Amino acid sequence: MECSYCQKLKSYGYGDFIAETEYWVIFLAPNQSNLGTCVIALKRHYGKLSGLKPEEWSDFSKIVDRLEYALKKAFDVTMFNWGCLLNSFYLEDQPNPHLHWHFIPRYTHKVHFEGIVFEDPYFGYMRPRPVKNVSTKLRKKIIAKIKENLK
Ligand SMILES: [Zn+2]
Numbered sequence: 725m726e727c728s729y730c731q732k733l734k735s736y737g738y739g740d741f742i743a744e745t746e747y748w749v750i751f752l753a754p755n756q757s758n759l760g761t762c763v764i765a766l767k768r769h770y771g772k773l774s775g776l777k778p779e780e781w782s783d784f785s786k787i788v789d790r791l792e793y794a795l796k797k798a799f800d801v802t803m804f805n806w807g808c809l810l811n812s813f814y815l816e817d818q819p820n821p822h823l824h825w826h827f828i829p830r831y832t833h834k835v836h837f838e839g840i841v842f843e844d845p846y847f848g849y850m851r852p853r854p855v856k857n858v859s860t861k862l863r864k865k866i867i868a869k870i871k872e873n874l875k
Contacts, residue, residue, distance in 0.1 A: 729822035730769050740867050743874060747783045750791065752867050753826070757856035759835050759842035760795045760870060762827040771821035773808055784825075791827060794873035799837065801829040805850065838865050 733749055740752040742762065753761040764787060766780065788806070795801045805828040813821035831844040840862065846853070858866070 727769055727820055727822050729765055729824065733765060733767060740863050742867055742870055745783050745787060747780045748787055750787065752863055752870070754857070755855045756842070756858045756863070756866065757853045758828050758830065758844055759837060760799050760801065760829040760866065762791065762870075763824050764791075764827060765822065765824040770823050771810070771813070771819075772823065776823070790874055793875065794870055795829050797873040798869045799829065799831075799835050800833070802832045802847070803830050804828065805830055837869075838862055 742750040742752055744750065744767075747767055749765050749767060751763045751765070753763045755761060764784070766776075770776070792801075792804055795804070805826070807826040807828070808823070809826060810821045810823070813819045830847055831842070832847050835842045840858070842856075
């Protein structure tokens, strides 16, 4: 069975497509409990950080710079969490992970965007929060705002 990430990458149907580079694709994450949360997936099917090619690291470092800059400008983000977890793949009998990063903007303050208030009540900590699903229309506006600031 083909990896779910590879399928999603083929159709760019995972969450919402924001941008791509030579080696990575940036999507808006399904869960927007922290406004602007993104997923950055490696384009090729590969499942761990060790053994990543130097050109993939180098390309990724440019994404870090660009995304942090864009989100800071778009939503006045305080700081950023970057996480490479891959946990859910290992719940399968035969784990077949596909490398991706979770990019989570963190806020000391409330952010009002398009009439909705986004909060980060556990700033300074990493605690599970209920999923915040926002409408497709709002997702498009979040993506547009990020793209507008993505250099
Ligand atoms: Zn894959």
